[in-house]
Amino acid sequence: MTSTLAPARPAPAAPAARPSSDAEITVTSARKVFGSGDKAVVALEDVTATIPAGQFVCLLGPSGCGKSTLLNAIAGFSPLSEGQIRIGTRPVTEPGPDRGMVFQEYALFPWMTVEQNIRFGLDIKGVRRAEAEATVARIAATLGLSDFRARFPKDLSGGMRQRVAIARILALDPPVMLMDEPFGALDALTRRTLQDELLRIWAEYRKTIVFVTHSIEEAIYLADRILVMTYRPGRLKRDITVSLPRPRDSASAEFNALKRELGGLVMEEQQRYTKAEMSGTAVD
Amino acid sequence: MAARLSTLRGALLPIGLLIVWELASRAGLFSAVVLPPPSAVAVRWFNSLVPALPYDPASQSYLSWMLSGELPHDAVASLGRVLAGFAIGAGLALPVGLLMGTSDRLYALTNPLLQILRPIPPIAYIPLAIVWFGLGNPPALFLIALGTFFPVLVNTIAGVRQVDSIYIRAARNLGANPWTLFRRVILPAASPFVLAGMRIGIGTAFIVVIVAEMIAVSDGLGYRILEAREYMWSDKIIGGMLTIGVLGLLIDSAMSRLNDHLLRWHRGLER
Numbered sequence: 083m084t085s086t087l088a089p090a091r092p093a094p095a096a097p098a099a100r101p102s103s104d105a106e107i108t109v110t111s112a113r114k115v116f117g118s119g120d121k122a123v124v125a126l127e128d129v130t131a132t133i134p135a136g137q138f139v140c141l142l143g144p145s146g147c148g149k150s151t152l153l154n155a156i157a158g159f160s161p162l163s164e165g166q167i168r169i170g171t172r173p174v175t176e177p178g179p180d181r182g183m184v185f186q187e188y189a190l191f192p193w194m195t196v197e198q199n200i201r202f203g204l205d206i207k208g209v210r211r212a213e214a215e216a217t218v219a220r221i222a223a224t225l226g227l228s229d230f231r232a233r234f235p236k237d238l239s240g241g242m243r244q245r246v247a248i249a250r251i252l253a254l255d256p257p258v259m260l261m262d263e264p265f266g267a268l269d270a271l272t273r274r275t276l277q278d279e280l281l282r283i284w285a286e287y288r289k290t291i292v293f294v295t296h297s298i299e300e301a302i303y304l305a306d307r308i309l310v311m312t313y314r315p316g317r318l319k320r321d322i323t324v325s326l327p328r329p330r331d332s333a334s335a336e337f338n339a340l341k342r343e344l345g346g347l348v349m350e351e352q353q354r355y356t357k358a359e360m361s362g363t364a365v366d
Numbered sequence: 367m368a369a370r371l372s373t374l375r376g377a378l379l380p381i382g383l384l385i386v387w388e389l390a391s392r393a394g395l396f397s398a399v400v401l402p403p404p405s406a407v408a409v410r411w412f413n414s415l416v417p418a419l420p421y422d423p424a425s426q427s428y429l430s431w432m433l434s435g436e437l438p439h440d441a442v443a444s445l446g447r448v449l450a451g452f453a454i455g456a457g458l459a460l461p462v463g464l465l466m467g468t469s470d471r472l473y474a475l476t477n478p479l480l481q482i483l484r485p486i487p488p489i490a491y492i493p494l495a496i497v498w499f500g501l502g503n504p505p506a507l508f509l510i511a512l513g514t515f516f517p518v519l520v521n522t523i524a525g526v527r528q529v530d531s532i533y534i535r536a537a538r539n540l541g542a543n544p545w546t547l548f549r550r551v552i553l554p555a556a557s558p559f560v561l562a563g564m565r566i567g568i569g570t571a572f573i574v575v576i577v578a579e580m581i582a583v584s585d586g587l588g589y590r591i592l593e594a595r596e597y598m599w600s601d602k603i604i605g606g607m608l609t610i611g612v613l614g615l616l617i618d619s620a621m622s623r624l625n626d627h628l629l630r631w632h633r634g635l636e637r
Contacts, residue, residue, distance in 0.1 A: 157539060159535055159538075159539075176538075177535070177538040177539045178541060179539070179540055179541035181539070182539065182540075183535075183536070185532060185535075187532055189532045189533060189535070189536040190536075191536070191537075191550075191554070192631050192632065192633065193555070193631045193632075194554075194631075202537075202550070203540035203541055206540060206541045206542055206543075206546055234630070234631040235631075236631065236632070236633045250540070251539075251540070254540065254541075
């Protein structure tokens with residue numbers, strides 16, 4: 083299925099669509115250990131990578147490969163045991179609105195309306211009322227949420243909730259977007275629709291995107307570059323550039339050749355995970 | 367139609383009971399002191415509801431005249447005590463609960479004390495309340511505030527401690543500082559628990575006010591039914607009890623509607 087079904091929505095008055103220089107992510111010798119002593123689990127080991135500004139990168143691997151750990155470290159939620167992560171030239175020390183995070187569980191604030199959720203970051207930043215309202219209106223239109231601004235999250239479907247979550251971080255115009263299996267809980271069709279929306283937004287705003295997934299097809303469909311990770315300790319197993327032109331045809335021969343190659347790599351790690359699981363040593 | 371039918375069915379038993387009760391009383395099955403007929407209760411109740419004196423525009427407003435009957439006066443006095451005591455109790459419990467819920471150290475320090483004090487019923491404080499505050503409104507308000515304090519406190523602590531960490535992560539990711547996090551995330555996330563605690567608290571306050579009025583003050587619904595006992599006015603006692611029941615129901619349903627409105631975002635309230 084090719085996705086020429088770009089939804090007809092008003093083009094937003096987008097900010098200059100050029101990746102900013104402070105959007106490059108540098109991970110140097112990252113190591114992360116959970117627990118200590120006998121129970122210590124090495125989640126990340128010697129991960130070094132540079133993600134240039136504006137690149138769409140997928141972290142791919144089975145459960146327990148440290149892909150979410152790496153994402154959380156970039157987000158600043160959980161500091162590394164060793165090594166360093168920098169955004170542009172600044173080292174990551176704590177969470178910040180320059181690295182907007184989209185969670186699989188949406189994490190919308192249920193007591194706020196869609197509009198209030200999107201505005202939350204702008205309020206914190208101290209953006210003036212009129213300006214904040216204009217931004218919210220523009221972003222809501224970009225994501226097709228204009229008619230839902232007064233709704234509460236409980237009244238929205240999973241797909242709509244994830245649109246709000248994306249809108250919420252997009253309102254802050256962060257150079258980097260971090261996405262932790264954002265479409266994992268959605269049905270296949272909604273998932274494809276949102277993947278296309280995300281690609282459209284990425285093309286328009288040129289964010290650096292780090293996208294965690296365990297779906298090989300999703301990674302090939304979306305990414306410029308796929309980092310395959312190993313099962314515990316999480317290392318970089320393979321760094322693959324995807325040069326297929328967009329929109330990508332998941333039925334094409336090239337797509338499937340790549341899928342086969344990646345499938346082999348991921349399954350090796352999946353087998354190690356299964357083995358650990360069977361022997362009772364898998365912790366996730 | 368179906369709703370009206372079920373209301374009708376629900377009314378069947380109380381009406382039937384009233385009829386049996388009335389007939390049994392009139393037949394002289396038991397004396398009017400033990401169990402007066404419902405008609406006597408109704409007459410007595412109505413007489414205490416209406417103003418005792420004729421309307422005098424020179425000395426009072428129409429509203430205050432309307433409320434000058436014994437029963438309205440007592441109801442207003444009791445309600446006023448409930449609200450004042452509730453405001454004091456909840457007003458103290460809320461900040462303390464928020465602090466105890468937020469700070470693990472403070473929680474560890476104070477929770478054992480809380481667990482010791484909490485099971486003591488407010489009623490058990492009556493002797494001490496009189497020693498401390500004498501008679502009148504102060505001991506009554508103290509007891510009502512106490513009855514409100516613990517349910518609100520315990521629920522507030524639980525509410526803060528159960529806030530899903532994903533909201534906190536999301537808010538920090540969006541740049542929230544600790545104060546914003548507290549005010550715009552932890553507080554609303556805890557509010558379903560806090561409001562549930564307030565609903566329990568105001569229910570307790572209503573129980574305690576009746577008891578407190580029997581002890582310390584000389585008006586209010588609790589005082590009035592105890593006073594009626596001195597004269598063996600069982601019809602007045604029963605009328606007072608029913609008034610207390612209706613008032614309690616009104617307070618609880620008002621609280622419940624307020625909760626529904628404040629928590630309209632909450633999943634649990636979908637219908």
